[in-house]
Amino acid sequence: MNRIFIFFTRTHGKGRMDWTDYLSYAYLAVGLFTMFAPIVWLVMSSFKTESAVAQFPPTFLPYSQQSVKVMGHDQPLPLYLTKTPDGERSMAQVMRLGIEATMVDPAKPDAAPIKVNINDRKPINELKFAVENYTEVFGKFSFGKYLFNSVFITVIATLLTLLVNSMAAFALSKYQFKGQKFVFGLIIATLMIPPTIILVPVFLVINSVGFLNSLWGVILPAIATPTGVFLLRQYMLTIPDELLEAARMDHASEWRIYWKIILPLAAPALAVLAIFSVMWRWNDFLLPLIVLSKSEFFTLQLALNSFQGELNTQWHYLLAMTVITLIPITLVFAFLQKYITTGIAGAGVK
Amino acid sequence: MSTLQLKSLTKSFGDVSVIKGVDLDVAHGQFVVFVGPSGCGKSTLLRMIAGLETASTGEIKIDNVVVNDVSAAQRGCAMVFQSYALYPHMSVYDNMAFGLENAGMAKTVVREKVTGAATLLRLSELLDRKPTQLSGGQRQRVAIGRAIVREPKLFLFDEPLSNLDAELRVSMRAELRDLHARLGSTMIYVTHDQVEAMTLADKIVVLRAGKIEQIGTPKELYERPVNTFVAGFIGSPRMNFIPRSALQAMPALASQLSAATSQVGIRPEHLHVLAAGEVTGEQGVGLPLTIAQAEYMGATSLLQGTLADGTKIEVMQQHAVPVTRGDVVTLMMDATKLHSFDVNEQRIG
Numbered sequence: 001m002n003r004i005f006i007f008f009t010r011t012h013g014k015g016r017m018d019w020t021d022y023l024s025y026a027y028l029a030v031g032l033f034t035m036f037a038p039i040v041w042l043v044m045s046s047f048k049t050e051s052a053v054a055q056f057p058p059t060f061l062p063y064s065q066q067s068v069k070v071m072g073h074d075q076p077l078p079l080y081l082t083k084t085p086d087g088e089r090s091m092a093q094v095m096r097l098g099i100e101a102t103m104v105d106p107a108k109p110d111a112a113p114i115k116v117n118i119n120d121r122k123p124i125n126e127l128k129f130a131v132e133n134y135t136e137v138f139g140k141f142s143f144g145k146y147l148f149n150s151v152f153i154t155v156i157a158t159l160l161t162l163l164v165n166s167m168a169a170f171a172l173s174k175y176q177f178k179g180q181k182f183v184f185g186l187i188i189a190t191l192m193i194p195p196t197i198i199l200v201p202v203f204l205v206i207n208s209v210g211f212l213n214s215l216w217g218v219i220l221p222a223i224a225t226p227t228g229v230f231l232l233r234q235y236m237l238t239i240p241d242e243l244l245e246a247a248r249m250d251h252a253s254e255w256r257i258y259w260k261i262i263l264p265l266a267a268p269a270l271a272v273l274a275i276f277s278v279m280w281r282w283n284d285f286l287l288p289l290i291v292l293s294k295s296e297f298f299t300l301q302l303a304l305n306s307f308q309g310e311l312n313t314q315w316h317y318l319l320a321m322t323v324i325t326l327i328p329i330t331l332v333f334a335f336l337q338k339y340i341t342t343g344i345a346g347a348g349v350k
Numbered sequence: 351m352s353t354l355q356l357k358s359l360t361k362s363f364g365d366v367s368v369i370k371g372v373d374l375d376v377a378h379g380q381f382v383v384f385v386g387p388s389g390c391g392k393s394t395l396l397r398m399i400a401g402l403e404t405a406s407t408g409e410i411k412i413d414n415v416v417v418n419d420v421s422a423a424q425r426g427c428a429m430v431f432q433s434y435a436l437y438p439h440m441s442v443y444d445n446m447a448f449g450l451e452n453a454g455m456a457k458t459v460v461r462e463k464v465t466g467a468a469t470l471l472r473l474s475e476l477l478d479r480k481p482t483q484l485s486g487g488q489r490q491r492v493a494i495g496r497a498i499v500r501e502p503k504l505f506l507f508d509e510p511l512s513n514l515d516a517e518l519r520v521s522m523r524a525e526l527r528d529l530h531a532r533l534g535s536t537m538i539y540v541t542h543d544q545v546e547a548m549t550l551a552d553k554i555v556v557l558r559a560g561k562i563e564q565i566g567t568p569k570e571l572y573e574r575p576v577n578t579f580v581a582g583f584i585g586s587p588r589m590n591f592i593p594r595s596a597l598q599a600m601p602a603l604a605s606q607l608s609a610a611t612s613q614v615g616i617r618p619e620h621l622h623v624l625a626a627g628e629v630t631g632e633q634g635v636g637l638p639l640t641i642a643q644a645e646y647m648g649a650t651s652l653l654q655g656t657l658a659d660g661t662k663i664e665v666m667q668q669h670a671v672p673v674t675r676g677d678v679v680t681l682m683m684d685a686t687k688l689h690s691f692d693v694n695e696q697r698i699g
Contacts, residue, residue, distance in 0.1 A: 245402050246435035250449035250496070251423040260448070264439040 039326075046319035047129040053315045063125040068092050071109040079106070080121035084114060090124055133320035143321065145296060146303040150282060150325075153218050153299060158277040160223040162270055168224070169232030169266075170258050174244060184233070191226045196286065203290050217291040218299075222281065228273045235269035236262060271339035278332050282325075300325045352413055352426075352503035352536045353378050354399065359408035361394055361560075368394050370560040371408070376538065376553075381530050384540045385547040386557035387583070392540045393508055395557070399538065400506050401425045412503060423452075428497035429506040432513065434489045436481040436496075442468075443477040446496045453500075467499045470532075487518045494526075498533065505537040511546065523549055544584050548572070556580050578695040581615045587652065587664045589615045589689070596659050599637055603685050608698050611690040618666035620687035623653060623673070624680040636680035639663060641673050657681070 012018040045053060047062040067076035070092050077092035082103050084091070091103040094113055101121060104113045137143050171177075172184050202221055211217030239262065247257045263270070285301045292298060298306065304325065307318045354376040361369035368391045376382050384392040397403040399410060401422030409416050417425050428449075436445050443464055450460045468474045471491040481489055490510060497505055507526075511519045527550060530537055541547055547554050548568045556563045556571065556579075564576045568584075575581035581589045593613045597604045607614065623639060643654040653665040653673065663681065673679055690698040 240433065240435065242431050242433050242435040243437060245400075245422075246429070246431060246496075247437075247448070248402070248422045249400060249427065249429045250500075251452035252448070253423075253452070256452060261437060 042319060042326075043323055046133060046316070046323045047131070048133075048316060048319075049128070049130045050314070050316045052130075053319070061127055062129055064128045064130065065123045066126045068106045070104060070106050077104070077106070079124045081124055082116055082121040084116070091121070093121075130316065133316045134324070137317050137320050137324070142296070143303070146298050146300050147324075149215060149292075149297060150299040150301070151328075153215055153284075153288075154278055154281040154328075156215075157219045157222055157281045158274055160219065161225060161228055161277045162274060164223050165225060165228035165273065166232050166263060166266065166270065167258065168229045169236050170262050172229065173233045173236035174239075174241070174262070184229075187226045187229050199286065199290065202287070206291055211291070213292060213294050213297055215292075215297060218284070218288050222284070222287065225277075225280075227276070231273055232266060232269050235266055239265050268339055271336060275332060275336050275339065279329055282329050353411075354504060354536065354538070355409070355411040355414070356395075356399075357409040357411070359395075359398065359410065360406045361391075361398060361403065362406050368560050369398070369406075372560075372562055374555060374562065374565065376536060378536055379534050381527075381537045381539065381550060381552045382555060383547040383551035383553070384538065384555045384557055385542065385544055385583070386563075388542055389559075390557040391560040392542075392557050396429075396506050396508055396538060396540045399504070400427050400429050402429075426503040427506055428500050428502035428504070429508065430490075430493045430497050430510045432509040434481075434493040434510075434513075436489060436492055438481055441478050441480060442473060442484070442492050442495075445481065445492055446499050449496065449500050463499045464495075467495045470498070470529075471495045486514050487522060490514065490522060491525075494529070498529075503536070505535055507537065507539040509541055510539075511541070512543070519546075526550060545586060548584070554584075556583060574697070575615075575689065576697050578613070578615065578691050581689060581691075581697075585617055587618050587666065589617050590621065590661075590663050591615050591691075592657070592661055592663070593659070596637065596657050596661055603683070603688075606685065607688075607690055610692045610698055612693045613691050615689040615691060616683055616687060618652070618664045619668075620684045621663070621665040622667055622682055623665055623671055624682060636682040639665075639679050639681040641675055641677045641679060643675065644671075644673050646670060655679075655681075 012020045012024075041060070044060060044062060049062075049064045052059070052062060052064045066079040068079050069076050073094065077094060079090050079092055080101075080103065081088055082091040089105065091114075092106045094102045094104050096102070096118065099118050100115050101118050102113045102115055103121070105111055168187070172180060172187075206212055206217045206221065211220065243261055243265075244257055247261050252260065283301065284299075285305070288299045288302050289305070292302060295303075295306065300321065304318065304321055307313065307321070354374070356372050356374040359369060359372045360367065372395060374382075384395060386392050394403060398405050401417070401420065401424075405418055410418055412425060412427075437448065440448065446464045446467060447460050450463060455463075464477075465474065468477055471494060473488070473491055473495055476484060476488060476492075481492065484492065490513075493510065510526075511522055514522060523546060526539075539546075539550060551568055553565065554568055554571050555565050558579055564571060564580045566574075571580060571584045575584060575589075578591060582591070591613050592615075594604070594607065594611055597607075597614065624636065637657055639653075639655040639657060641653060641655045645652040645654075649668075651667045651670050653667055653671070655663055655665070657663060665681070671679070692698055
């Protein structure tokens with residue numbers, strides 16, 4: 001603990017803050033703010049009630065107006081700090097007409113309501129986390145269905161990506177055959193083509209094989225990635241050939257060598273690719289957008305998009321869904337990021 | 351029974367010819383060592399026998415069956431690699447069991463065989479460990495264990511001791527000899543270390559540039575090397591070669607040599623020196639030797655010096671001679687131990 005403290009309070013000047021230290025901290029603070037502030041704002045806003053989201057000026061914390069149940073009224077009434085002839089009091093608003101509001105004292109519901117100008121009253125706010133945004137979102141708009149679609153696509157596509165790419169990488173790194181370099185070059189060359197360019201041809205192919213409005217139409221086009229092949233191939237090159245030869249002497253078939261020797265030894269690189277693949281598939285928007293047009297096949301990303309109505313957007317639900325959408329990717333990253341660093345270090349230049 | 355025959359075997363990588371026609375017969379139970387300087391093709395030859403490299407031309411026969419087109423797995427050989435090539439993600443037990451499981455053996459049989467081999471190699475305590483948790487000698491034993499559980503027809507060793515320190519190498523050498531005696535199987539062993547070759551082999555195959563120079567028992571190779579290469583390669587310190595011209599000062603000896611002799615070889619232990627003024631009853635006269643270095647090694651002393659014509663000579667002296675750098679002493683030699691070589695560096699007689 002002490003060592004952690006020493007590590008984090010190290011300075012360029014010996015023991016004192018140098019101007020470079022101030023500069024570094026300022027730079028880090030700016031970076032932290034620009035990256036983190038929108039997320040924090042999003043999370044905070046997702047706990048706001050519908051009216052609080054629309055409130056101007058906006059508040060950072062999720063405030064919402066207090067309300068009170070008053071006898072003789074079915075709905076809870078909003079509370080206001082109201083200027084009355086006898087001084088300021090908290091009163092419930094019964095109704096509002098133009099600039100005139102009818103207020104009642106919640107303590108004395110039978111007393112005659114008084115009319116005040118709306119400028120003479122201020123809403124009484126309290127800190128309140130609108131958890132119902134989250135609970136309701138599960139019941140509404142078949143959120144579960146979208147979540148399932150997203151998870152299904154992500155999990156299946158990632159598994160297939162690992163399988164297909166590692167097989168390609170195995171062949172390209174451990175077998176000598178004619179045109180091996182050419183094939184590898186061709187795969188790498190596809191990195192130069194932006195996915196948006198081939199969107200139309202991909203759509204046409206998916207359409208003609210009948211995968212339109214099918215989750216497989218999103219999964220299959222995405223499983224073979226040049227990045228994955230490159231990453232795994234570079235890593236597998238570092239696995240000594242003697243291990244393969246030893247396995248061959250041990251009666252292992254080529255499939256056994258791949259499955260029992262290569263895959264376990266390439267685990268760090270596979271972990272990196274798995275993380276990438278999960279991020280790509282989970283955040284993917286363009287491909288699902290063109291392939292999946294029926295709402296029952298929507299992924300979370302598509303659902304988020306479709307909630308932005310032309311006339312009316314239910315921002316509080318949209319924000320809550322956005323937060324839920326972010327959670328899996330954050331967890332994956334938090335728990336597997338050490339594999340990314342070790343994996344990239346291992347798979348990179350060697 | 352497991353025998354091996356190589357018939358005019360060649361191997362070339364593109365234009366580069368690595369193995370240039372090798373013929374060899376290995377009988378059942380022999381311990382054969384391939385020895386030669388690095389790059390002589392000894393490892394390639396071993397890998398061809400294992401099936402990890404294909405032969406360009408020629409035949410490889412195991413138990414009188416041509417196995418050129420048989421895959422490595424089906425040849426029934428087991429190989430111990432220089433780097434051991436243990437599977438780093440598997441325990442010692444799994445490393446040894448992998449081959450048996452691949453062959454589709456029942457779990458109980460596998461367990462029995464692995465524990466048997468582990469006991470033989472004193473690995474029983476280590477079965478659950480990963481290779482990274484083992485010392486060099488232990489890894490070596492696991493690699494050997496992996497080979498012996500399969501009960502192969504042929505054991506192939508590719509410089510298995512070269513990664514061990516000197517002391518461990520000596521004890522592993524003894525263990526290997528012992529293992530060979532117990533198993534009685536045919537073993538082929540590749541090394542560049544002639545001491546390993548001499549101590550282990552029933553039969554040594556000396557290779558140079560893809561060709562066999564000589565095949566024989568250690569004694570044959572040491573006492574009757576067929577050419578200067580084998581003579582120089584086998585034995586440490588290496589044999590001295592003296593051009594015929596330098597021997598004119600010893601007419602009695604020079605007259606015994608056949609006319610074709612262009613140089614003679616003599617091992618350091620068959621030479622001795624007389625300090626200046628020292629006289630013995632030996633016949634003939636010696637050659638003057640200028641001492642460059644004298645190493646005292648207890649039981650023996652190693653003297654290095656040059657003859658009048660600049661030929662470098664090493665002498666293994668049984669008793670210490672009080673000489674220092676720059677002294678000129680008389681070099682005497684045992685004429686019966688001379689090896690004569692002709693202009694083509696081939697042995698005469």
